[in-house]
Amino acid sequence: MNFLxxxxxxxxxxxxxxxxxxxxxxxxxxxxxxxxxxxxxxxxLSIAQREIMIERLGLNGSKWQQFITYIKSTARLDFGRSxxxxxxxxxxxxxxxxxxxxxxxxxxxxxxxxxxYIGARAGWxxxxxxxxxxxxxxxxLYATPEFFFGMLLxxxxxxxxxxxxxxxxxxxGADTSGFASILDRAHHLVLPSLxxxxxxxxxxxxxxxxxxxxxxxxxxxxxxxxxxxxxxDVMMRHAVPNALLPSVSFIAISFGFVIGGAITTETVFSYPxxxxxxxxxxxxxxxxxLQALFLVASSAVIIFNLLADLTYGLLDPRIGRAK
Amino acid sequence: xxxxAVQVSPRQMTWLRRxxxxxxxWRELRHDRSGFTGLLLLVFFGVVAAAAPLIxxxxxxxxxxxxxxxxxxxxxxxxxxxxxxxxxxxxxxLVWGSRVSLFIGLLAxxxxxxxxxxxxxxxxYVKGRVGSLLLAIDDFFLVVPFLPxxxxxxxxxxRSPVTxxxxxxxxxxxxxxxxxxxxxxxxxxxxxxxxxxxxxxxxRHVILRHVLPGVAPLIIANATLIVPGAILTExxxxxxGFGDRLSPSWxxxxxxxxxxxxxxxxxxxYYLPPGICIITVVLAFTLFGRALERIxxxxxxxx
Numbered sequence: 001m002n003f004l005x006x007x008x009x010x011x012x013x014x015x016x017x018x019x020x021x022x023x024x025x026x027x028x029x030x031x032x033x034x035x036x037x038x039x040x041x042x043x044x045l046s047i048a049q050r051e052i053m054i055e056r057l058g059l060n061g062s063k064w065q066q067f068i069t070y071i072k073s074t075a076r077l078d079f080g081r082s083x084x085x086x087x088x089x090x091x092x093x094x095x096x097x098x099x100x101x102x103x104x105x106x107x108x109x110x111x112x113x114x115x116x117y118i119g120a121r122a123g124w125x126x127x128x129x130x131x132x133x134x135x136x137x138x139x140x141l142y143a144t145p146e147f148f149f150g151m152l153l154x155x156x157x158x159x160x161x162x163x164x165x166x167x168x169x170x171x172x173g174a175d176t177s178g179f180a181s182i183l184d185r186a187h188h189l190v191l192p193s194l195x196x197x198x199x200x201x202x203x204x205x206x207x208x209x210x211x212x213x214x215x216x217x218x219x220x221x222x223x224x225x226x227x228x229x230x231x232x233d234v235m236m237r238h239a240v241p242n243a244l245l246p247s248v249s250f251i252a253i254s255f256g257f258v259i260g261g262a263i264t265t266e267t268v269f270s271y272p273x274x275x276x277x278x279x280x281x282x283x284x285x286x287x288x289x290l291q292a293l294f295l296v297a298s299s300a301v302i303i304f305n306l307l308a309d310l311t312y313g314l315l316d317p318r319i320g321r322a323k
Numbered sequence: 324x325x326x327x328a329v330q331v332s333p334r335q336m337t338w339l340r341r342x343x344x345x346x347x348x349w350r351e352l353r354h355d356r357s358g359f360t361g362l363l364l365l366v367f368f369g370v371v372a373a374a375a376p377l378i379x380x381x382x383x384x385x386x387x388x389x390x391x392x393x394x395x396x397x398x399x400x401x402x403x404x405x406x407x408x409x410x411x412x413x414x415x416x417l418v419w420g421s422r423v424s425l426f427i428g429l430l431a432x433x434x435x436x437x438x439x440x441x442x443x444x445x446x447x448y449v450k451g452r453v454g455s456l457l458l459a460i461d462d463f464f465l466v467v468p469f470l471p472x473x474x475x476x477x478x479x480x481x482r483s484p485v486t487x488x489x490x491x492x493x494x495x496x497x498x499x500x501x502x503x504x505x506x507x508x509x510x511x512x513x514x515x516x517x518x519x520x521x522x523x524x525x526x527r528h529v530i531l532r533h534v535l536p537g538v539a540p541l542i543i544a545n546a547t548l549i550v551p552g553a554i555l556t557e558x559x560x561x562x563x564g565f566g567d568r569l570s571p572s573w574x575x576x577x578x579x580x581x582x583x584x585x586x587x588x589x590x591x592x593y594y595l596p597p598g599i600c601i602i603t604v605v606l607a608f609t610l611f612g613r614a615l616e617r618i619x620x621x622x623x624x625x626x
Binding site: 016019027028031032038142143145147148151152155159166253256257259260263267268279283285287293294298300302 | 462463465466467468469470471472474475476478479480551555558559562563564565574577580581586587589591594598601602603605606609610
């Protein structure tokens with residue numbers, strides 16, 4: 001992987017980010033002609049207060065001036081105040097970000113590991129019992145909305161057995177420091193991350209299975225077999241690494257879906273992260289929050305795609321090699 | 324006999340050929356077990372949606388309809404699937420919900436397919452600035468997470484079913500544009516397209532008369548695979564608060580089940596049926612769409 005490749009990928013990620021920021025302005029200031037009309041307390045505002053709101057939302061002046069104001073404040077990470085809580089949006093987001101990062105991080109790692117394993121094995125043993133069962137199962141997983149998984153887990157595991165809490169981040173009144181608190185938080189994470197993992201396992205393993213099938217006919221597998229390698233080694237050393245390559249970019253694109261899944265999963269489990277904040281912002285028509293949350297979600301996908309591109313460069317020596 | 328055959332106009336010949344191709348697809352579908360099962364399920368849900376007024380009266384969806392019924396009552400002879408938290412029959416809502424879910428899913432797909440095919444056809448066929456601009460737009464929409472985008476658009480544009488369908492369609496065309504573009508690129512190299520161009524046909528003619536028929540099977544198979552995604556997105560958006568409680572889709576029913584606490588109350592008749600309907604319809608579309616893909620693209624056979 002050479003310098004040029006990395007620079008190119010960094011630059012394209014940066015440009016996409018800029019495009020998202022501009023698109024965001026377009027959505028909230030051009031498509032939405034009167035953002036203030038969605039502020040629920042607007043009828044009680046005096047004329048002076050209304051002026052202040054317009055000033056605060058950056059709605060004064062021509063669209064061009066508004067755009068400049070918007071760019072300046074976005075660059076300072078100033079997203080205004082939430083309509084609902086009236087706290088600064090940045091505070092709301094930074095308070096809730098760690099919980100979501102933890103949930104999405106754990107689920108993504110689990111989904112990739114399990115999905116790649118199932119997909120690779122199913123593709124390698126095409127037509128076998130494992131392939132038939134796992135492919136049918138992944139189709140059903142794919143067809144199930146992740147929040148329905150969450151509801152089922154709540155009803156049949158949390159509700160019936162009481163083994164896991166039904167929601168929240170930690171027990172009320174629990175010790176907030178030390179080992180016990182880590183256990184408590186892990187306990188609260190089990191069902192939400194299981195929900196998110198089950199929700200996206202299907203698409204990840206289907207992707208891996210397809211790219212495994214693509215590699216099956218390749219000559220280097222015949223060569224490896226001719227060398228006398230055991231079937232397992234041919235699969236692990238030759239087929240899987242090559243099949244992983246195309247999967248990397250597909251998995252990166254699917255990450256956008258996981259972000260969407262976090263919104264409903266957090267809603268089902270009242271897990272106070274950015275997803276629940278999004279659901280609340282929808283119900284309260286909290287435009288400043290939505291605007292920032294959309295930026296955060298898009299940036300997360302852009303960063304994840306960048307990481308995938310860089311991983312791709314590391315995995316595939318042909319990419320980015322100086323010619 | 325032979326004289327008659329000569330009198331068939333080119334147009335009629337084209338239609339004869341298409342009819343034969345359609346019959347071939349039907350024959351292969353009959354032998355594709357999972358694809359045919361999917362089709363049967365779709366026919367079932369289509370009939371239920373069409374016959375909704377015969378199965379349950381629309382007035383049963385009104386908030387007032389449940390006033391004299393017990394709330395969250397378990398299934399009984401009167402209410403085969405029990406009642407919801409305001410006493411309305413769950414079965415009636417489920418039956419009418421199939422209309423809402425299928426309508427939004429299909430309309431969204433039409434929007435996505437029209438945008439996706441147009442962008443794919445033009446960006447694949449037209450080189451130069453227009454082509455690369457469209458490609459860049461497509462790239463952008465592939466990266467932007469579609470659910471947050473759909474949420475933002477739905478909040479800004481309104482929450483009616485038609486708006487939801489437009490929003491979902493507008494956020495799910497990028498993948499199919501990419502597919503269509505790839506197919507167009509490979510078709511443009513074929514002899515018959517070059518021949519048409521050499522004979523002086525303009526881009527419009529070549530795209531509509533020669534390239535579009537070539538990519539049409541792919542577009543159809545792909546559309547069948549967009550529907551399940553659109554139905555899932557609709558259910559997600561409804562679950563998050565969009566949509567109309569008095570004319571609920573399956574996702575909206577799940578939202579009602581969740582917010583009324585039916586889970587802690589063990590009211591399984593409220594939350595299980597809509598979830599199972601969503602899974603079944605999505606699965607049916609996926610099986611059917613994958614079968615079409617296999618039939619149109621023999622390289623995929625045996626997968």
